[in-house]
Amino acid sequence: MLWLSVILVIVMTYEVFMRYALNSPTMWAYETSIMIGAAMYALSWAYVHRERAHIRVDLIYSRLSARGKAIIDTVCTFILFFPLISLLGYMAFSWMARAWKINEKSVETYWYPPIAPLRTVVFIGLVLFGLQGLVQFIRDVYLLVRNRSYD
Numbered sequence: 001m002l003w004l005s006v007i008l009v010i011v012m013t014y015e016v017f018m019r020y021a022l023n024s025p026t027m028w029a030y031e032t033s034i035m036i037g038a039a040m041y042a043l044s045w046a047y048v049h050r051e052r053a054h055i056r057v058d059l060i061y062s063r064l065s066a067r068g069k070a071i072i073d074t075v076c077t078f079i080l081f082f083p084l085i086s087l088l089g090y091m092a093f094s095w096m097a098r099a100w101k102i103n104e105k106s107v108e109t110y111w112y113p114p115i116a117p118l119r120t121v122v123f124i125g126l127v128l129f130g131l132q133g134l135v136q137f138i139r140d141v142y143l144l145v146r147n148r149s150y151d
Contacts, residue, residue, distance in 0.1 A: 001040060001047075008036045027111045034108070035118045042125030046132035066149065070140040077137045085130040092123040 015029035048054055061072060098104065099116035106115045139150045 001044060004036055004040045004043075008033060008040070011036065027109050028113070031106060031109050031111060031113060035106075035113075038118060039121045039125075042122045043128070045125050046128035049129060049132045049136065067143065067147065070143040074137065074140045074144060077133060077140070081133050081137075085126065085133060089123070089126045089130055092119070092126050096120050096123045 011029050011032050015026055015033070018029075019025040061069060064072065096116065096119040099114075099119045104115045104119075105112040142150045
C-alpha cells in the first residue's frame, strides 16, 4: 500500500505543478489518481477487517464479553457478510471478465485508459476481504466452541 501512496503523491504533485506553475494541466493525472485511490481502498479492505477497524455500532457491542462479541460476529458474518461478499465478488468477477473481453476503456476523460486492470484489482481486493472474513469467522467459531481465543 505504501508504494501506491507514494505513486499517488507523485502523480498529484506533478499535476499541481503542471496546472498552477506551468498553466498546462494533464489529462491523465486526474484519472490515474482516481484509479490509484480505488486500488488502495480495494486492497486495504482485508487489512482493515483483520485489524477490526471497520465501523460498527459500539453502543451494545463494546459492553459485551469476548464470547458475546464472537456470537454477534458469527451471526452477522453468516447472515450479512458471506452473502454480501459473495454477491459483490460475483459481480466484480463479471465486470472484470467483461472488461478484459471487450477491452473496456474509461470514459471519464478523453484519454480513455483501459479499465480492466482496475476492475481486476477490485476483484482481488474482494477475494482477499472474503478470505479474511472467513478466517475471522473461523476464529469466532473457535472461541465459541473452545471458550478461548485462537490467538
